[in-house]
Amino acid sequence: MAEEEDTVHYDGAEGGWGSLRGIVQTALRERPSPAALNTLRRQNKVGGFMCVSCAWAKPAQPHALEFCENGAKATLWEMTSRRCTPDFFAEHSVTELRGWKDYDLEQQGRLTHPLRYDAASDKYVPCGWDEAFQAIGAELKALDPKSTVFYASGRASLETSYLYALFGRAYGHNNLPDSSNMCHETTSVALKKVIGSPVGTCVLADFELCDAIFFFGQNTGSNSPRLLHPLQEAVKRGVKIVTFNPIREKGLEVFKNPQSPTEMLTPAETQISTLYLQVKTGGDIAAIMGLIKHVLAAEEKKWAEQKQHVLDVDFIAQHTTGFEEIKAKADATSWEEIERESGLSRDDLAQAAQIYIEAHRSIVMYGMGLTQHVHGSQSLEMITNLWLLKGNVGRDGTGISPVRGHSNVQGQRTVGISEKPSLVPLDKIAQLFGFDPPRDEGLNTVKACEKILTGEVKAFIGLGGNFVRAIPEREKMEAAWQKMRLTVQIATKLNRSHLINGEIAYLLPCLGRSEEDMQAGGPQKVTMEDSLSCIHGSFGKNKPASTDLKSEVAIVAGLARATLPPNPRMKWDEWTGNYELIRDLIEQTYPEQFHDFNARVFTPGGFYRGNSARERVWKTESGKAQFTPPKTMSALGVDDAPGRFRLMTLRSNDQFNTTIYGYSDRLRGIEGTRDVLLMNPEDIAAAGLSEGQVVGLASDAGDGVERRVGGLTVTPFLLPNGCLGAYYPEMNPLIPLWYHDEESKTPAAKGVPVRIEI
Template sequence: MADEKDTVHYTGSEGGWGSLRGITETALRERPSPGALNTLRRQNKVKGFMCVSCAWTKPAEPHAFEFCENGAKATLWELTSRRATPDFFANHTLAELKGWTDHQLEQTGRLTHPMRYDRPSDKYVPCTWDEAFAAIGSELKAIDPSTSVFYASGRASLETSYLYALFARLYGHNNLPDSSNMCHETTSVALKGSIGSPVGTSVLADFHLCDAIFFFGQNPGTNSPRLLHPLQEAVQRGCKIVTFNPVREKGLETFKNPQSPVEMLTPKSTQISTLYLQVKTGGDIAAITGMIKHVLAREEALWARDKRHVLDVDFIEQHTTGFDELKAKVDATSWAEIERESGLARADIEAAADIYCDADRAIAMYGMGLTQHVGGARNIKALVNLWLLRGNIGRDGTGVSPVRGHSNVQGQRTVGISEKPELVPLDKLAEQFGFEPPRDEGMNTVKACERILTGEVKAFIGLGGNFVRAIPERDKMEAAWTRLRLTVQIATKLNRSHLINGEVAYLLPCLGRSEEDMQVSGRQAVTMEDSLSCIHGSIGRNTPASKQLLSEVAIVAGMARATLPENPKVKWEEWTADYSKIRSLIAETYPEQFHDFNDRVFTPGGFYRGNSARERVWKTKSGKAQFTVPTALNSMGVGEAEGRYRLMTMRSNDQFNTTIYGYSDRLRGIEGTRDVLLMNPEDIKAAGLRAGQVVGLASDAEDGEDRQVGGLTVTPFLLPRGCLGAYYPEMNPLMPLWYHDEESHTPAAKSVPVRIVS
């Protein structure tokens, strides 16, 4: 691999003055309202405001400033002084706005009034809330409910999410895809099959007890920077951190704590990773198989010499099934295969395995670098195999811990936003609300897109998010979108999805989480669930961006009242007036997890809703934790071919999902542009290219479709040979809709087969 000096890179640490600079630049761009500083002071604290950025947990004893660079950017973005008023829309057609960048659209500011799309003028025009609700209700009543899709972004509260799912089922469908379908649905499927729980098993206290933490395909420096605080504390007490990632991310290399005067005023910083291995994208199964192979070898050697075990043999015997089959497969796998598929040397994999063996308690953390592959579920099952070998699930200081993105994406699934009826207590809902819920499986994101393409879907309601921009096959999808009868978007700011409309379209502006939500009973609190299954309350106190804004709860209730027949057990107005009544409904539907919900809303550190696998109760088909046999050593959906590269789509340091705050990817040394193609210098030379050359990428998915993205500047970057990096969502047109995880249908955005074209 080339030296770092031959590539673009960032010489500083994550955090430090660089983070403060990033926050300052966002503040200057957004010119936030006067309450912004007080909001940041209250952010992620008890009876404060819960960040709308990542889903990392909120500690019971917070730091003085319990926010990170990206969390601060998200808050300042929401509290911008800019406004997208009816006058703005009167001055711009949607055809014109389609030529604007994502960043430019966001910079128009907060939406202020409900708007209706007027097709003859190609403009949004203002309407009243009553007019919008009545029209939406009329359109929904005119179609078969099964032809509608109710999508949810991962930011909506538990209260809103519960009502939204109830609205869908009362209306007559389970078509409830959410952003989890595009990121961690693979986790839900793979962990459920392996250990019986669809979410991670660690809690925050485990990070104070573990001896080692292993990262796979996750970048906390950009995606969840507050996680760096417990990582730094773990390192300082002697915990070892091992990272497997194709990209050398600064947040997993060195960290300078912005809240430490010593670190801010001196060269001092903390080295995070003890060992950092740049596995090829799609090669994690091979790397994990190599670790398992070495663990088994150490077990045999130690038993032969000292009659002691490396494996937790009692745990394996009592709590698992499938070990012998896994062992036979690993024994039959050669190191040559492992090295070829992982792109790593045997000695490096064995060094990582030694750290694992020497750690009494270990935590595995991962992100979309594992989930977004055709073999994403196989990636996670391989990781579970490794963790089961030493009983590292269901003990304090251990666990498998996926790091979620959206602030409440995990919680939405918990309270019923799911296309899978078997995951929802439908009989209980039937009893509570006096109706017969639909029992057919609904559409996930991929199925919804497929049926929009065929014309089977007639209506789409988006509860937040930027769906059209986030999905694969974007060019085809945008063309198909205009054939929908009804599109409704609930949002705080303008994005590209709002410019691609059906025949009838409404843009409905909602309160942000940081803003005061006053209803009949007074100021309302909302709740969300973090990555570690803890529930937190949040109260907004800022003056709303417009007097015309409604809360998400009020908007969902308004659409539901206009659509559904009267039902004495369904009390939309009462629930809107007092959100505690919605929490009482959640507690009634899910008593084991949400008992005494209203009394526990502001529990310091959140209240833990429980996890069966953490208690070593395995809700799997066998009743035990399941070892699985890998069927391949890589998670690619296509094989190797001459001239074919593996493209990873990536997020910048100035971005959260599809939201682009600016053009500074400071932690990778890239400034002022997103039109780059990151490439190993040796690959650049071998391909006959040069740094700075402008090229394009073409899909190499072997389906005959022409998918291309052009205008990318070749940029030398420290990546494994054969791997490319470029930004999401700009690269989404290269992803076929069918190119997704085999089990969960999560789009395989981390290993897209492409060719370089001139």
Template sequence: MAEEDRTAHYDGPSGGWGSVRGISSIFGKEWATPLAIETLMRQNKPGGFMCVSCSWAKPASPHTFEFCENGAKATLWDLTSRRCTPEFFAGHSLAELREWKDYDLEQQGRLTHPMRYDATTDRYLPCGWDEAFQAIGRELRALEPKSAVFYSSGRASLETAYLYALFARLYGHNNLPDSSNMCHETTSVALKQVIGASVGTVVFDDLSSCDCMFFFGQNTGSNSPRFLHPLQEAARRGVQIITFNPVREKGLEVFTNPQSPTEMLTGRETRISSQYHQVRPGGDIAVLMGICKHVFAADDAARKQGRRVLDTDFIQQHTHGLKAFEAQVRAMPWSRIEEESGLTQQAIEGAAQVYVESERTIGIYGMGLTQHAHGFENVAMLVNMLLLKGNIGRDGTGISPVRGHSNVQGQRTVGISEKPELVPLEKLAAQFNVKPPRDKGMNTVEACEGIISGKVRAFIGLGGNFLRAIPERDRMEKAWAGLRLTVQVATKLNRSHLIPGEVAYLLPCLSRTEEDIQASGPQAVSMEDTFSCIHGSVARRKPASEHLRSEPAIVAGMAKATLPLNNRVKWDEWVADYTRIRDQIAESYPEEFHDFNARLFTPGGFYRGNSARERIWKTKSGKAEFTTPKTMSAAGFADAPGRFRLITMRSNDQFNTTIYGYSDRLRGIEGTRDVLLINPEEMRRAGLREGQLVSLASDAEDGVERSVHGLVVTPFSLPDGCLGAYYPEMNPLMPLSHHDEQSKTPATKSVPVRIRVEEGMARAGDRKEPAGHTTRPA
């Protein structure tokens, strides 16, 4: 008889009744208005609003319910009836609030008034908008511009992002880090170098014309659930979906479509992945090396029969560097590939043979490739694989990084970048009669280093929860208080708002679900999806407070109070009518945004183009580049006795740093986030017991003590030598120096750690848990 499976897991499919219950739980908890249903029905629809959660496409022919579980949660989170008022802040000091959990802070609801920090009482006090803008402007004018950082999360619109980037450059710096620096910056750097375009080449229609998909390190079920619909359709028409991921994510295993009455009533499931391989964290370079090794061997065999597996015409005409890459692949022994990947030669060759036999393949990946010390090599190796068979620049083929926040890609498109070479500075100079700075600005890691060293004196945050999202959290929070100025633009209270600089303002803004009325009437905004399509977004809900302002109005208010008068920079006119902002964007970026206003509501969005998709390679060689990886492991550190590779993960009940609740349904973990996931065999080797309380300690070789305490040992299906735990709770274990070498993306998918069993630490059942918080295997 087989041993009972005691690992935490979920027996049901992704989607199905579980998703319905997940949405219902948030609706009930938030006491959202009955009009929320009408709002959800307009979500991701033509003439409606773009989801505030992930960046998945808004199709031209939408489903009846064009939202997923997490998209609905994000909308209901914004539409909550709860309000975080000045009275709340009067009753709680910031020192007190710093003891609260992230979830409990956001449960206070929508911010309602602009607030300033009062150090004497350690409280936020209400203030007027003009008072806030004038104080912020006065502080910025007193500082050296390059000592200020303007950070943006991925939710702000194209209109807001354009104004924000312009504000920074008119002020005098390119310090424009954004959330992309923490997730897909590796994509931007790697793809720019090897194919000449910094974003994916796939468009939505390619998903319906491919015959094979290779997935690497992407959790579709939680991070982009609407992707499951085209995946289900693809699986049903016989598309081979080959998945490599250390974690068995339910969304890439089986799916029940919540929009299908038949499937909901019968419990019918669609198997998504035809093969699922649990690669070691950091082992993807080796996997891809093995796939390419098999492709070369298959081509050798085919040549004897007068055929080719390689697309030799494409390689000769469109690529550079094959000779060196092929030599490296052929010389690599299978024993090394197996050791680094954690997979057998037979398993890798089984996946590779599917690639050999496929005509049109798409390579899809998430942060499981990008967030490693050698993430660049991960992405470049996937490009290598695709180039061998000409799988870039044909319908039904291409490389497809799945982006996170709904406009994180678009913000970079319109100027949110610390890299001046990516911005049309000459156009901006002529357009606004200015001399924008030409020196490189700070990315997220460099901004953190600047805050710790004292080089950075001001931080403006356009959304997000910066202090919770970054590595080295404990050191950063201590250094943060040394900032002269901190400004946070937000919809809800979070941890970053509770650690103020000497002068600090908390500015509440409209959400994307709320009507934005300016002098010319109701306004529309725009976003870019993961397929480089631009969509208009119109909201109808009544704002949570009459004191809220739109993000463009807040950016313009700060800029007017800071910058000298420039007759070509018409902040008031732009805020009065956002079509004028789009006219400016079109003038700065005419190739991508010509006729912007006329095309704003194109069904399915309008495509801004991608040179690599057209097989125009804007690289140094003028061709797509084969590259030779300098390492076989992306982890960036060597194995050692007692050292584990920690994967930080997001729950099914969160989006980035926003925690909706304590139900990670798709992994079978309920009621807590304080868990350490480890496979049963590793538990036995380490002498651990299920339910035991342990700590994790950083094993980075930099002499800095970092630890996280009170984690419950939980058996879970993972490869040997690795652990899993939740982000952002594990961020204190992350050194700032542990990042991708070329992009500086934090390497959160393979963090060196050790397990510590401390004296006096009891089993989970022996300690008192908050009401309703439990850990159990499903």
């Protein structure tokens, strides 16, 4: 592999003055009000405002400034002084705006008034709230509920999410996909199958007790930088961190704490990873099999020589099933295959395995580098296999910890936003509200897209997000989208999804989480769930961007009132006036997890809703944790072939999901552009290309469909041979809709087969 000096890279550490400059640059662009400083001081603290960026945990004893660079950018983005008023839409047609870049659309600022699409002028025009609710309600009542989709991005509060799910089911469907379908649905499916819990098993205190942390496919530095604080503390007490990632991401290499005067004013910095292994994209199954083979060999050797165990044999006997099957699979898998598929040497894997063996307590963390593959579920099953060998689930200081993106994506699932009726207490809902909820399975993201393509879906309501920009097969989807009868988008800023509208379309602006939510019962607080299953309250104090904004709760309630027949048990007005009443409903629906909900809203560190696997209660088919042998050593959906590359879609340091804050990917040394193709220098030479050459990518999925993205500048980067990197969502047109995890249907955006076109 090429050396770093031959590639584009960043010489500094994550954090430090670079992070402060990134925050300042965003502040200069957004020009927020002076209240921004006070909001940042309150961010992620008890009684304060919960960040709208990532879902990482909020500690009971926060730092003086409990926000990271990305979290600060998200807050400043929401608090921008820019306003996207009806005057803007009077000047620009929807067709014209479709040609704008994502960044330029969002830079128009906060939406200020409800808007209706006027087909005659091809423009959005202002309308009243009652007018919008009544028109949308009339359209929904005229449609078959099964032909509609209610999508939720991962930032809406628990209160909004509960009402939104209730609205959908009372209307008559379970078509409730959310952003989890595009990122961590693989977690929900795979972990549920093998340990009986659809979410991770760790709590924040585990990071103070563990001896080793293993990372797979997660970019902490750009996506969840606050996580670097507990990682730095862990390293300082001797914890070894092992990272498997195709890209050397700065956040898991070196960290300079911006809140440490010593580190800011001296060369001091913390080396995060003890061992950093650049596995090939899609090669994690093979890499983990290598670790398992080494652990099993060490067990045999230690028992033969010392009559002592490496494995937790008592745990395996009492709490698991399938051990002999995984052992047989490991024995039958050759090191040659493991090295070929993982791109790693046996010695490197042995070194990583030895760290795992020597650690009494280990935590594994992972991100979309594992979940977004055709065989992503098998990657998570393999992680579980390795962790079960030493009983590293259900003990303090151990566990499996997926790192979530959206700030409340996990919580939305918890309170009922799910297309799977088996995950929702429908009998309890029927009892509480006096109607029979639909029992058939609804549409997830991929199935919703398929039915939009066939014309079976007639209406789409989006509770936040940028759905059309985030999904695969974008060209086909945008063309089909405009054939729908109704599209409704609830949002704070303009994005591309708002411009790919149906025959009838409404754009409904909502309050941001940092803003005061004043209702009939006074100022309201909301709640959300972090990645570690803790519930936190959030209280906005800022002046709303416009007096014409409504809260997400009020908008959902307004749509429900206008659509549903009267039901005395559905008190939409009362719920809008007092969110405590909604939390009472959540408590009644989920009493074990949300008992005393209103009394615990501002519990320091959040209140833990519990996890059966953490208690070693295995809600699986067998009643035990399940060892599962893999069916393949590659997580990819297609084999390698001459001229075929493995494309990973990436987020930049100046981005959160589809939101583009700017054009600085500082931590990778890329400035001023997103139109780049990252390649290993050896691959550049072998392909007859040169640095700076402009090329295109074409789908090489083998289905005969032409999918292309052009205008990409060849940029040397430290990647495994055969692997490419380019930015999301710009690369989404290259991903076939059918190319997804086999079990969860999560789009396989981290291993897209492509070829380079000159």
